[in-house]
Amino acid sequence: MCLNIVNMRRGQALIAVLLILGVVVTVSLSIASRSITEVSVSTAQEEAARALAAAEAGVEAKLSGSALPDAGNVGTSTYTVTLADFGTVNTPLALVQRLTSGESVTVNLAGYTAGSIGVCWSGVGSLETAFYYGSPVVGVERNYYSQDGNCRDVPLTAGSPKQSIRLKLLENGIAADQLTVVPVTSLPKQGDVITAVGRAGESVRKVKVDKQDDRPDIFEAALFSGTSLTK
Secondary structure (H helix, E strand, C coil), X not given: CHHHHHXXXXXXXXXXXXXXXXXXXXXXXXXXXXXXXXXXXHHHHHHHHHHHHHHHHHHHHHHCCCCCCCEEEECCEEEEEEEEEECCCCCCEEEEEEECCCCEEEEECCCCCCCEEEEECCCCCEEEEXXXXXXXXXXXXXXXXXXXXXXXXXECCCCCCEEEEEEEEECCCCCXXXXXXXXXXXXXXXXXXXXXXXXXXXXXXXXXXXXXXXXXXXXXXXXXXXXXXXX
């Protein structure tokens, strides 16, 4: 009888030890798994940041006119950059810059063959257009369109060769509005589309920039003369 009691107690002790070992192993595996997961997440985040930095470096190099190659390294990361024309379409083109009241944007018309071009906006505010034409003497034709519509056909028949059209929004307050031009025939190049892809480890990040050529608004109010000015 005593022997059975001793054996029973030994069996219970063994079960308790096994249970404790099972708990210890489970906790250890959980901690190890969590540590591995945290390291993996940290590594992925670091690689993503380095890939994005490499892509941004490629875009900045193109924007600055740097002679860096279209593919290269930034530390241990790599990047590739492609450059394409922006705006060479004969379909509606949303212009890059959003305009508040008094701001303007220029559309290149060199080589554009149609006698008009459509311009659309939200309908809030008025639209002023300035069509520049002629060479070497440059002329300008201005038109104004009120708020009673959001798409207008602007004539381009005042003279040739066509140079550009300046579009300015008025009375639309501080709410930025995006203009869309609707060409009849294909537009000439309006700018560049820069696409950069950065890679670091298993992470890939892409940065795309639409760059539209323009001139500062101050030139709308500038006057130049090679001789003296007469009021």
